[in-house]
Amino acid sequence: MFGGITGLKDPKGTDWGERMLNTVASQTIRHLFTKSESVEVFVRCYPSSKLLQGSIDSFKMNATGVVIRKDFPADEIFVETDAVSIDFSSVLAGKLTLKQPTQAIAKVILSEEGINYSFKAELVKKRLLNLTVPALTQLSGGNPVSFPEIQVELLPENRLRIFAKADLGDRELVPLDMTVTIAIERRRRVSFKDPQIELDSIPEAQKEISKTLSVALADILDNMVDLDRFDLDGVKMRLNRLETEGKQLIFSGYAEIERIPRTG
Structure with a gap:
């Protein structure tokens, strides 16, 4: 069996263990996303004999143009770990299984367009309707x-402008227009604070109710935005920082990985 594996070494001298791990890890990670434009995985394991004991030097993943749980797009997701302990037999079976939990630094980039798309997700709509x-x-x-x-516009200095409409059931829709500051709370929540209500574009007869509804x-x-509601099975995200940059919202933090999830 091992002779067949060592045959994976290519003319450039790429280590057989790294090649096999990269292939298995790429296949495993791709299954976490509903869609993906690119998923690049780089596993470092040298010398290859360390793999037999289930020891990996480092793991990096960079995914672009991904969709999580059908409705939540991300421009880019980057994850990097230090040494990781895995079950070598699972690699031979084409899977990636951790022997023990690990932590990884993580970075997630969302686009303004992707955020607005997410507001149409059933998971989000059920918290905004009826x-x-x-x-x-x-x-x-x-x-x-x-x-x-609801339509969101990203602004500098971690601010969002929110345009929305409220349906009270027995009258015409009420337009809303406000700016909020977003921040991280308890490393898992995104807070929406200090709403500044904009009434200039609101019809005079609706200004007061628009302010209250805003x-x-x-x-x-x-x-509403608590990362524990969006965690993959076996993976918890924790945030250290967020910032708006142009038409992107950038999160950085770390992931607590108990096990590699099978699906997203």
Whole structure:
């Protein structure tokens, strides 16, 4: 069996263990995404004999143009670990299984377009439609309140401009326009703070209710983006920093990897 594996060595002298691991890891990682433009995996294991004991020097993954859970696109995801302990027998079976949990530094880049696409996801819409929060139903005469349209514009200094419409059920849609500051809380939540309500473009008759609904929407969003709701099975993301840069929102932090998930 091992003679067949060592035959993987190419004319350039690429280490057989690294080649095999790169192939298996690439196949495993691709299955985590609904779609992907590119998934590049670089596994360092030298000398190859270390692989027999399940020891890897480092693991890097760079994925671009990916979609997670069908509805959440990311421009780029980068992950890098130090030494990792794996089950060598799983590699021979075409899988990648960890012997023990590990941590990796991680970076995720979202585009403005991708963020707006995510607002159409069922997981997000169910937290924005047919709401029966007392503070909102008082405004709607007891009817459920929905926010069926939300558009985000990324601004410098970690700010977002949010254009939305509120449906009170028995009247025309109420337009909303505000700017919020986003930040990280407890390394897993994205907070939406300090809403600045813009009323210049709002019809006079709707200004007061638009202001009230904008504050309510900011509060809903502030309690909605928790990474624990989006974790892959066996992987937890923790954030250290976020920043807006042009039309991109960049997160950096680390991943706690208990096991390699089979699907995204």
